[in-house]
Amino acid sequence: MEDSAAPKRSVTVADVAKAAKVSKATAARVLGGYGVVSDKIRDQVVAAAATLEYRPNELARSMSTGRSGIIGVVVGDIENAFFSLAVRGISDMARLAGFTVIIANSGEQLDAEISAVDLLIGKRVDGLIVTPARCDRIDHLRQVRRAGVPLVLFDRNIPELEVDAVTGDDREAAIAATRCMVEQGHRRLAYVSAMEAEGGKLADIGRISNSAVRERVEGFVQVLTEAGLPNPVHYVRLGATDQPQTDDVVKRLLSDSAPPTALLASDSLVGLRVFKSLQSLGLSIPKDISMISFLDADWTSVTVPPITIVDQRVYEMGKLAGERLIARIEQIPLTVERLQINTTLVMRGSVARVGP
């Protein structure tokens, strides 16, 4: 039994050097692939390294070079298809450039986000991609910059911060989706988001701390206002964080004296929950109620009817964020940019024509 479970002292350059009968510096040159070494010596060292099964200690390497080769990513919830797709985009880009990715979950919780950022800075990541849970609490992000660590914001923008950001065109997306429903004759439209809020009621749109949600709500309200509909925020609901909560939100919406006839879900998880709620209430889509969801998630294309969605090209967003961060890490001079990836409305069968 050669393979032990006991932690063993690992083979170092010094060990290889000794075995190859050269100095530590020379062995390091060969093993590290830098400097000049004669072919003869190189072969000796390579051979010694092979027999000893030498593996460079990336930690030590990072220590002296000051680069860890790691990119930190803080997302709201990896289980959300939106984020896992984004992470895939980031990872693919990172691997191409020789970086590794560490993912941390914030659960959209500010304190978790702060400690995640702290942890990653401690691990000396070369750069950070963050989906800020709140756009109004940004001390920790300022510190990231002050620590000299490149930062890219994802999905949400913070104008006060002079930092690159990659987001969707949330306002336009919401406008397109809402307009689509209005054009089909809908006059009472609801917007449902998972964002936490006191009482699930909207206090003040301008105060929504998540810029993506805020812009979507703003777009939504704008269309309703333009269409001359009264009290456009009446059916805007937050707090659809899990199935019971969502059931509750939906139930209350529908028990309104004038219940909405169409519904816009802020992300695919909310969309799925809303779909289940409606299903459990025995409502049929789009006959009884119409809906549109953000994100082209798995489930949206296999339901009956398939769900009309806002296609967000999240993978591209992830790739772009990764690309941008890597450029920053590599000190390529760039002006701060806030990239908006445009979305498209994919018409399927979940919006019905209503009215006369």
Place this chain on the structure above:
Amino acid sequence: MEDSAAPKRSVTVADVAKAAKVSKATAARVLGGYGVVSDKIRDQVVAAAATLEYRPNELARSMSTGRSGIIGVVVGDIENAFFSLAVRGISDMARLAGFTVIIANSGEQLDAEISAVDLLIGKRVDGLIVTPARCDRIDHLRQVRRAGVPLVLFDRNIPELEVDAVTGDDREAAIAATRCMVEQGHRRLAYVSAMEAEGGKLADIGRISNSAVRERVEGFVQVLTEAGLPNPVHYVRLGATDQPQTDDVVKRLLSDSAPPTALLASDSLVGLRVFKSLQSLGLSIPKDISMISFLDADWTSVTVPPITIVDQRVYEMGKLAGERLIARIEQIPLTVERLQINTTLVMRGSVARVGP
């Protein structure tokens, strides 16, 4: 503009020590939380650290302690709900114990897996959880052991390796699912997996290099054999790796002179693809064909009809794997165990009764 983008030399214990007018050792004691220091000095150091915004360099710490606080996880495909759920379980467990997780994708490709393992070992992870793409090529896993790094196998078992493993009870799960269909009168049953194989045809069950798939196929075949059905492997198909491939596989299955009346999908991604294939062929479930899928994925509960599934408790599997690995890292003496998490069949509406 205090926040610069330029990499700055970071604040070290030495800096804090100087500011607090104490020795480096003393500052380190306070900052590192070890040894004894008088309250007065402690306060000085803490104050100095605060004003300088000191952040410990976790890399340097790992360097001298020999522990990185990082767990490496190599999975087949994070986009697959199975793995993302598992990763969540592992991460939750890890965070609880103060570990960070690095995830690497193998794409079920052996060479990618090898280089991922190599990379993680290089980063000096404290332990490794791997979903081996093949159970017959294990040199790199042997090396992991030889390097003294704790290893836990996930989802797939390798008897030749004296290593902890956490898997599902794949054989029993397949038996239950297959039996369910047989009991409903089905006599021609197909099994579809995404595993790559030459020609998508099964050469020899014993040769399937993925133990989970092998055991499932074995269970499947066992039930058919017990039921006295002829040529039980006739409808076993591999290679449903993407939608076009799956369309092809399904089409060929159904154009058989005696097409199958029921179908077992090896995982939720295959299940979804098969569902779409059937849908695009205009077949209705379960009237025209019955199906069961592994994993309680999102989409399985919102289709019409909802899909009967094998519930795998993947989150628990992940947690268990994490727990086990952490125990190993912490040198808790344990015998090698191969844990099997039992699954349950969740009856929904995708299996119809056929025959007389």
Place this chain on the structure above:
DNA sequence: ATATTACGTGAGACCGGTCTCTTTTTGTAA
């Protein structure tokens, strides 16, 4: 033949922590 240059190699500082060992300070008992 001698001066100059380039090249290959070795010695050792350094990165930022931890930790052992030594020295100094403090408190208490004789």
Place this chain on the structure above:
DNA sequence: TTACAAAAAGAGACCGGTCTCACGTAATAT
């Protein structure tokens, strides 16, 4: 007041790499 143990603080080696600098030798120029 001196003696001595215990507590607190300091000095410096160490982890495993990178990298600068110094040095010796061989190749080229004069």
